[in-house]
Amino acid sequence: MSLRIAALGLLKSGPGSGYDLIKRSHRHLANIWPATQSQLYGELARLASAGLIEVSTTGPRGRKEYRLTDQGRAELSRWLTTPHKEKPSRSPARLQLFLLGELSSGQAREHLLQVTQRHEAECVRLAALRDTDDVDSPLYHRAALDLEIRMATTTTEWARELLTEIEARGAVGGP
Amino acid sequence: MSLRIAALGLLKSGPGSGYDLIKRSHRHLANIWPATQSQLYGELARLASAGLIEVSTTGPRGRKEYRLTDQGRAELSRWLTTPHKEKPSRSPARLQLFLLGELSSGQAREHLLQVTQRHEAECVRLAALRDTDDVDSPLYHRAALDLEIRMATTTTEWARELLTEIEARGAVGGP
DNA sequence: TGGTGCATGTAACCTGTTACATGATTCG
DNA sequence: CGAATCATGTAACAGGTTACATGCACCA
Secondary structure, three states: HHHHHHHHHHHOOOEEOOHHHHHHHHHHHHOOOOOOHHHHHHHHHHHOOOOOOOEEEHHHHEEEEEEHHHHHHHHHHHHHHHOOOOOOOOHHHHHHHHHHOOOOOHHHHHHHHHHHHHHHHHHHHHHHHHHHOOOOOHHHHHHHHHHHHHHHHHHHHHHHHHHHHHHHHHHHHHO | OOOOHHHHHHHHHOOEEEHHHHHHHHHHOEEEOOOHHHHHHHHHHHHOOOOEEEEEEEOOOEEEEEEOOOOHHHHHHHHHHHOOOOOOOOOOHHHHHHHHHHHOOHHHHHHHHHHHHHHHHHHHHHHHHHHHHOOOOHHHHHHHHHHHHHHHHHHHHHHHHHHHHHHHHHHHHOO
16 A cells, blocks of 8 residues: 555656656655565556556657656655554564574573674664765655664674573573 | 474473464564464475374364474484574565655655554563563563563664654755 | 354455556757 | 667566455353
8 A cells, every 4th residue: 555655755846757666666665665666566557546646758778757746746645644553564583583492502502692693784784875875865765764873783782682691590590 | 494493492381283273473472483374284294294293182172282392402402503594574664754755745754654653563562571571481582571571672773763854854845 | 942153165355466568758 | 770778568476465254153
């Protein structure tokens, strides 16, 4: 249901073809609402026939440039001002952590070590993204990125602390 | 693909019927890998015909109590020791935050206020869960819960700081 | 004996993923 | 010309959600 909104959001920064929007989405929405090409084309067709967007220009190779209609803008702010219940996300990584007790404590330590390393790398990647960001990029885009960075940082800290905790236990109580 | 694993994980704490496992999953896995009744029954049938679990007892009302087989245990630890790439999760709430610039600054402030409040409440809820937790509940179950609490805390802090930041701006530059 | 809870399952639908199909245009 | 890029779309499949269908067993 919210790919609809993501597509409208992508069109807020200016009109564009499906092809353009996919690129925009890879640049900006990849971590928030990833979408594939097939999905986006379908959604654009549906949005157009619902009157929320319209074709502003047609170009070479059958290019259709879409833009928001007033109806679309209205729908976007309507959606933004209504609360949405968060459905808990499924994460293989979190499932692994939850079931970590099934492994030997050596394997578990190894796993946690990799978790810290992966999240540290993610912090670095996101921080680099933030630092190469346009100075004039919207406040909330930076804020959203900032939240992601904090999440990665928190996870790193958590994993590191858990690791020292189980190492302390291991040293006292055995393997 | 990982509902399979979640189901195996649920059976690690002892044999049970589909009905039992749904309750277990509501109790323990609701935030990590939520599953519906229909889904779980289907998965159990598939796991049984793949030999990863087996019927240990049949009871009244056609009750089938399943238990892990050695093959199932092996599959579980195989999965736990292989890395899984995280596919970015879709979150309506994060999409809202990302697009918050579309709203008036008053509406945006209001929204952020609600975000802080909702996450504070979530912190409280999770903390209560942790405190009523069994003393003998597995280390990694508590650790997973702890991670969730930290996430909620981080989000709260982030939203509060963002709120004061835009309020400062609003006071200087106008709404 | 009648309601609550136990217990299993099917069907329709929606969303998202992967792979494929097709062709025009631009530029070196 | 030929390769890369632009550009749109379809089809098959996998996973998840909601709603419905069915019936036994227990106990107050």
